Amino acid sequence: MSIVDANLSAARQRIAAAYDPAAFAAAGEQLVDVLAEHLRRVEAGEGNALNWCQPAELVREAEQALHCAARGSATPTPDTIADRVSQLAHECLARGQNLHHPHYVGHQVPPPVPLAALFDLVGSVTNQAMAIYEMGPFATAAERAVVTAVGEQLGFAPGTFSGLVTSGGSLANLTALLTARNVALGDAWATGLTGHRPSPVIVAHADVHYSITRSAGILGLGTDHIRRAALDGRRRMDAGRLDQQLGELRSRGVPIVAVASAACATPIGAFDPLKDIADVCRRHKVWLHVDAAHGGAAAFSASHRHLIAGLAEADSAVCDMHKMLFVPALAAMVFYRDRAHRLAAFHQEAPYLYDPIAPALAEYDSGLATIECTKRAAALGLWGVWSLFGPQLFGDLVDVTFDLARQFHALLTAADDFEALHVPECNIVAFRHLPPALRDAPGERIDLFQLQLRRAVVESGEYYLVQSRLEGRSVLRTTIMNPLTTVDDLCGLLDCLRSYGSKLLKRAS
C-alpha cells in the first residue's frame, strides 16, 4: 500500500468513527437526558436565569475545548464520544441564557416548545437543505403546509396568496421590501438604482424595527430615504397623517417603494390600525408591508386577533415562527397577498439547480423565492408542534403571555415606586423604577439609573430583562415570553429591582 493509500485508509477509519450510528445513538440518548434534566431544573426556576460571565473569559473556555481535541489520538469509541458530547453540552448549558426559566422576561425570543427542537433535529441530522424540492422533499412539503395554514389563519384568502420561509425576521423584512422595490421600480433589479431620481423612499412607522431601516441601506435606497410616519398617542401609525404624507410625496413625484407598518412595533408593542392604513395605501397605490414578526400570532387567539384586523389587506407581511409561535430560531415567514409576486424578489438563472425539463417542479423550489440557496428545514418545528397539539396551543400561548403582561401592568400601576409607561396591547411592557430618592432627580440621572439597575440585575442572574429608549428616555422593558412565568415571578421582579436599586443608590450616596 502506498503512503497516500495508507493515509486515505486511516482517514476513512477516522471518518467511519465520526459517522458511526452507534456513536450517534449513545451520544444522543445521553444528551436527551442531559437536556431533559436541564429543562426540569430551569423550568422549575432552579439556578439563575442567566449565569453571567465576561465574554473574553468564555471565549477562552470555548477555545480550550478546540485545543484539547487536537491533542487526543486514540480512535474514540461510541461510549467515549457519548461522554464527551455530554461534557461539552454541559459546558454550553452552564453558560447559556435560560429562556425556560420563569425569571426570563427579556427579548422577543421565546423559550421554545422543547419538542419543536426534536423536529429540527430530524432536519439537521438528515440535512434537508432544500433550495430545490429534490434536496428536501418532505421539508418542502411541511414548509408549504405551514405557510398555507398560518397564512389562512392570518386571514389571507385560500389559494390567492403565497409565502416563503426564511432565516429570521430581518431577512424576511429585507426579502419583502426587495420585492416591493422591484415592483415599485420596475427595472431596478437589472439596472440598479443609479438612474432613479428623485430618490425613492420607504415610509416607515417611526418605531419600526431596525431591520427595516437597514433594508433601505442594503437595497441601495439609503437609510436617509426612510420617511418616518407620524404616530398617534399610543405610538401607532396615524392613518390620517399617513394619508397626508403619501399625498405630499406623490404630488412631488417621489417614488414610494412601500409603507412599512408594524404589528406590533418593538418599543411598547403597539399595533397599527391596519385596516385604515391599508385603505390609505390602496388609495395612493402604495405597497403596504406589515412587520407582524411578533404580533402575527395574535391570529391564533380569539381574544386578541382583533389586533391584526386588516393584516390580510397588506401586500406583504412577515410573521416569525420563532417569536410568538414558540419554535426555535430561525424560522420566519414572508407572505405576499397576491401570489403573482412570489418570484418578484429575484430574476435569476442557476442551471444546475432548476430542471428545464420539469418546469412544474420549480413551483416547489424554495431557492427561487428566498435569499438563501441552501436552506435549513426551518418549518419542521412548527409543523411538528402543530401536528402534535393543533393550532389551539398557539392561541393558548398568546392568551397566557398577553394576560401576564396585563397583570404585570396592574402591579406596576399599583406600586408607587414604579412608573408604567403605557397600557400593554400584548406581552411587551415598558416601565421605569422610580424610588422616592430619585423622584426629583434630573432626567439623565433617572436614565442612567435604569441602565445601571438593569445591568446589575442581569449580571446577578436573578432575572433577565432588557432596556430601551422611549421618547428620549431610558426605560426598562420586559417581554413576557415565557408562558411558565407566574404573577408571583413578576412580583419578585419588582422586589428584585427594588433591592438592586437600593444598593445602587446607597453606593452612589
Place this chain on the structure above:
Amino acid sequence: MSIVDANLSAARQRIAAAYDPAAFAAAGEQLVDVLAEHLRRVEAGEGNALNWCQPAELVREAEQALHCAARGSATPTPDTIADRVSQLAHECLARGQNLHHPHYVGHQVPPPVPLAALFDLVGSVTNQAMAIYEMGPFATAAERAVVTAVGEQLGFAPGTFSGLVTSGGSLANLTALLTARNVALGDAWATGLTGHRPSPVIVAHADVHYSITRSAGILGLGTDHIRRAALDGRRRMDAGRLDQQLGELRSRGVPIVAVASAACATPIGAFDPLKDIADVCRRHKVWLHVDAAHGGAAAFSASHRHLIAGLAEADSAVCDMHKMLFVPALAAMVFYRDRAHRLAAFHQEAPYLYDPIAPALAEYDSGLATIECTKRAAALGLWGVWSLFGPQLFGDLVDVTFDLARQFHALLTAADDFEALHVPECNIVAFRHLPPALRDAPGERIDLFQLQLRRAVVESGEYYLVQSRLEGRSVLRTTIMNPLTTVDDLCGLLDCLRSYGSKLLKRAS
C-alpha cells in the same frame, strides 16, 4: 372562577403538557433510536438515495398531519407524545433526501457528521438566539472560537482579521459585498445609489455562484452591472486579463465595488489563482472578495491546501461550514482580512439591544455585524465536532472526497461511452453519457438526453446526481460529498446511467 380565568387555566394546563420535560425525554429517547436506525440503514446503502414523490401529493400528506391534530382533544401524555413524534419523524424520513446514502453524489450539500446535529439540538432546545452576547453567551463564545480557528487555518494573520457567522453562503456573499459596497462608495449606506454615476460595477468570475449576481440586484447596483471576468482554459479567472479589465474600468472612471473570485466555482470546481488575482486587485486598489464557500475547507488538508494559496490576501472571503466542513445547514462564515471592516456593513442603532453603559460588550454582539438580528447558534455544530475529533477530521473529509472524484474521473476516462469534461481539482465532476447510438446525434439531442437521463435516475431513487450547463451544453454533474461513497458505488453509477440511458433510447426509437 370567571370564564376568562377558567380558559386561561385550561390554556396553562395544555402549555404545561407541551413543555413537560418528561415528554421531551420520552420523545427524544425514542427519536434518537429512530434516527440512529435510519442512519444505519441509509449509510449501509439500504433503500433508495431518494424516495421520489410528486410534490403536490407530499404537500397533501404534510397538510393531513396538521388537520389530524386539530381533531385530537384529550391532554396527551409523555408516552403518547413520544409515539406521535416518532410517527411524524418516520413520515419525514420516508420522504427525505438521504444524503448519507453512498449513492448520494449530488449537490454541494454534505451528509453532516451526525453528532454535529446533537450540538445543534443543544442550541435549539435552549434557543440561544444571540444578536447580543447576553442572549447566548456560550453560543457567542463558541462562534468566536471557531471563527478564529477557521480563519487562522485559512491563513489570516492571528489578531488582525475578523469574522462572523451567518445563515448560509448566499447571505454571506451578500454581507461581504455589502461591506465592499459601503467601503467603495462611502455614502451609499445613508444616501443610496441614486446619485452614483457612472454605475458602479462588480467584476465577477464568469462562473460565479448566482448569489453574487443576485447580490448586485439586491444591493441596488443592478445585475446588468456585473462585469464577467475572462476565464482561462481551466475555467479559472485569468489574472492577466483581469488586470486589463480593471485598468480599462479605472481609466473610464467606473467605480469598482469588488472583484468576486471563486475557490472554487460551482460548474467544475475550478479554483482561481488567488495569489495572482490578489496582486492585481492590490495594484488597482480594488476590494477582492473570494467565494470559498466550498473550497475553503481545503485549508485543512496538507495535500490540497495549495488550491487556496493567496486566499488570506483577499479583503473578504466566505467559507461555508455546511459544505466541506460537514455540519448541518445553515452555517456560513464571512471573513474580513482587516478587522477594521467588521462593522462596515451596517451603521445602525437599536437602543433596546446594545447597552450604552457597557460598550465593551458590543464587540461580542453579533447583530452589529450580521443581517440577522435574532440568530441561530449556528457554530455549535462545528465547535462540537472539532472539539470531539480535532481539525484532522476536516482534512480527512477533504482528502477522501477529493480522492473519490479523482478515481471517478479515471473511470469516466476509461469508459468509451462517457465523456469526462475536465480534470477535477476537488470533488466536483462534470461529465456526459454518450452511448454509441448518440455519438453523431445533434447537440440538442445529446443535451436533452442528459437531462432526461438524470431525471429518470433521480426518480428511480437509485442514485442522486445533478445537471448543469457548461459552455452551452447540458451536462451531468456530481459532487462526491459523501465520504462513505466507495469506488464500487461510482462504478455502479455508470452502470445505472447506462441502464436508464438504454431504456430511454429504446423508448425513443
